[in-house]
Amino acid sequence: METSELDAIIARHKDRKGALLPMLHDVQHAFGCIDAKAERAIAEALNLSRAEVHGMVSFYHDFTPAHDPRPVVELCRAEACKARGVEALVPAAEAAAGERVNLKEVYCLGLCSMGPSARIHGKLYAGLDEAELVKLVKTA
Amino acid sequence: MSTVRISDDALAAALGAEELVAAFEQAGYTVERVSSWGMHWLEPLVEIDGMGFGPAKPEDVAAILDGTSAKAIGPIAEHPFIKSQQRLTFARAGKTRPLSLEDYQASGGWTALTRSRAMDRADVVAEVIESGLRGRGGAGFPAGIKWRTVMEAAGDEKYIVCNADEGDSGTFADRMLMEGDPFQLIEGMAIAAHAVGAGQGYIYVRSEYPHAIAKLEAAIALARQHIAPFQLEVRVGAGAYVCGEETSLLNSLEGKRGEVRAKPPLPALEGLFGKPTVVNNVLTLAAIPHIMAEGGSGLYAQLGIDRSKGTMPIQLAGNIKHGGLYETAFGISLDRLINEIGGGTASGRPVKAVQVGGPLGAYIPPSQFHLPFDYEAYTAADALIGHGGVTVFDDSADMGAMARFAFQFCAAESCGKCTPCRIGSTRGVELIDRIRTGGKVHADAVETLPQMHNARKAGRTREEELALLDDLMEAMQFGSLCALGGFTPYPVRSALKHWPEDFSSSPQTRGSLADSSDHAASGPGSSPGRRS
Incomplete structure (x- = not known):
């Protein structure tokens, strides 16, 4: 983790009201995680205890304490996508993902009228069938 | 060309x-x-x-x-x-370029803000009260009353917070509005700021909506001089469903864990950073420019039925042929929404259940499709309108599995502050599993320990487990701090009541959506949403 980049992120948000949430987003985005070192630096800058910062990291699904370099496929498995049969696609998607791809379940991408839907590297897909999903997972 | x-x-x-x-x-x-x-x-x-x-x-x-x-x-x-819709909030949908100030102005934009700013703030609040507008986030609290409380609250620092943490499955109206007509939301917030005397506003958007975030940020930059001196900022959530609850959202904005706060104090009096705060849903604030246009509040109050005034952007989702956004006056029946307008299921199979109001809403069977879309009518039927999401399931749905999922979702998303929600959700998953496998045959290892004097030493029958589940849901419904734990019993109870066969201990009698290996190749699971 580059100290100078971390310091720049902290400096950018430090004096905003409610600075911690946007700061953590930027750290997560830049480094792929918020590790112990980042937690300490942020706590120091905002005059918080490290426990308070770690509490945020562990509470929110978007923040992770360690970097996972695998590609991520987010598959929506909430009610509306279940109603359109996403559960039937899961075994094939899991098989295609194996250990190589991080197949993550998310609850709702807001494309509920045309599920099953997924998000890969920021791009959205809707109306997926098994073949399409497997292809997306394999090429992720 | x-x-x-x-x-x-x-x-x-x-x-x-x-x-x-x-x-x-x-x-x-x-x-x-x-x-x-x-x-x-x-x-x-x-x-x-x-x-x-x-x-x-x-x-x-x-x-x-x-x-x-x-x-x-x-x-x-x-x-x-x-043609059959009554579009007010979505009047510009399909017609304008989302980030064009020119299009916005040409279609009546900013007139309500100009008119409101020329009025006394108490008169603005009076018109919002008169319109009968209720919070569109789910609770249905009269928006004008909330504004009046904040207006009358002491303090020179006040905030407008827009709740755009649209986490309910089956809903997308907030997303569509933020992406399609962001200036309207900004105008609504600027009017609210004038009415209550706030200088700063925040839009808390869920991180799952990057398109909406980008649009809002661009729109705020473009609209800056129109809303000045009011300042507006987008804040991005971090994947916690519970942050859609207003007090948890405020904690999150302040840079804390999204834990629910006990009420009182009301956020209207002690909200963001302890200051008087209006927290309104996207659709509530976006309805304001129409209400504050000349004669708008009277027109709004004429639409709808009983105490549910105006229009509701209803979202038709799930296994439905013609899904999408349908804005209409309150009072429409589910039968019309699903069978006439929605064209039935996408899979072509019969409708089995409809979940209205997101993951915490009740499952409604076709026998109750006559219910009018109205806050009080739904409450009387042990259901809720919530944010207006309507998720359709066909006859392959396993309602026992959906009830289990309701508990599972609650367990995954609980903020952990109150016990009924934090622990009850996990116990609920276990109970449903046991009910669906015939009850608890033996007492477990902990129960049989000699020091567990009060624990039961025998197993429980399926009927006893059902009674226990009922007990658990009562504790969750009345003992939870917020709607996450408090409303999780709605989908479970309704599923149990209307589809008891899906909780049977013999899988053959249950729906097959969750264990749908037999449908994997060609069943309904793989067909809806596909097009040639």
Whole structure:
């Protein structure tokens, strides 16, 4: 983790009201995680205890304490996508993902009228069938 | 040469709008990116001189341009799905470019803000009260009363917070509005700021909506001089469903864990950073410019039924043939919404259940489809309108599995502050598993320990487990701090009441959506949403 980049992120948000949430987003985005070192630096800058910062990291699904370099496929498995049969696609998607791809379940991408839907590297897909999903997972 | 109009909504993009735009541009046409009409089964929808073509793919471009396309749907504005709606909040949907100030102004934008700013703030609040507008986030609290409380609260620092943490499955109206008509939300917030005397506003958007975040940030930059001195900022959530609850959202904005706060104090008196705060949903604030237009509040109050005034942007989702956004006055029945307007299920199979109001809403059977869309009527039927999401399930759905999922979701998303929600949700999953496997045959290892004097030493029958589940749900419903734990019993109870066979201990009698290995190849699971 580059100290100078971390310091720049902290400096950018430090004096905003409610600075911690946007700061953590930027750290997560830049480094792929918020590790112990980042937690300490942020706590120091905002005059918080490290426990308070770690509490945020562990509470929110978007923040992770360690970097996972695998590609991520987010598959929506909430009610509306279940109603359109996403559960039937899961075994094939899991098989295609194996250990190589991080197949993550998310609850709702807001494309509920045309599920099953997924998000890969920021791009959205809707109306997926098994073949399409497997292809997306394999090429992720 | 005519202009081609294609939506830049996230759903259209997910269905291939970008590729389609590229194909039209390659054919030498200029493509104007507009908001979505809300007819999602036709996305990406192409509009040329008012005529629609959808769902269009790049290979359809030639046929669309020479007028021989089989995807033609005729004049879009005359389509029955659009024509039968009463669009106020979504009046601009499909018609304007989301980030064009010119389009916004030409369609009546900023007039309500100008009019409101010329009025005394108490008069603005009085008009909002008169309109009968209720919070569209789910609780249905009268918006004007909330504003009055904040207006009258002491303090020179006040905040307007827009709750755009639309986490309910089956809902997308907030997303569509933020992506399609962001200035309207900004104008509504600026009016609220004037009415209560706030100088700063925040829009808390869930991180799952990057398109909406980008649009809002661009729109705020463009609208800065229109809303000054009011300042507005977007804050991005971090994947916690519970942050849609207003006090948890405020904690999150302050940079804390999204734990629910006990009420009182009301956020209207002690909200963001301890200051008086208006927290309203996107749709509530976006309805304001219509209400504050000349004569708008009276018009709004004439629509709807009983105490549910105005229009509701209803979202038709799940296994439905014609899904999308349907804004209409309160009072419409589910039968009309699903069978007439929605065209039944996408899979073509019979409708089994409809979940209204997101993951915490009750499952409603077809025998109750006559219910009018109205806050009080739904409450009386042990259901809720919530944020207006309507998720349709066909007869392959396993309602026992859906009830289990309700507990599982609650366990995953509980903030952990109160015990009934934090622990009850996990116990609920276990109980449903046991009920569906015939009860607890033996007492478990902990129960049989000699020091567990009060624990039961024998197993429980299925009936005893059902009674225990009922007990658990009562504790959750009345003992939880917020709606997450408090309303999780709604989907479970309704599923148990209307589809007891799906909780039976013999899987053959249950629906098959959750254990759908037999449908994996060709069943309904793989077909809806597909198009040729």
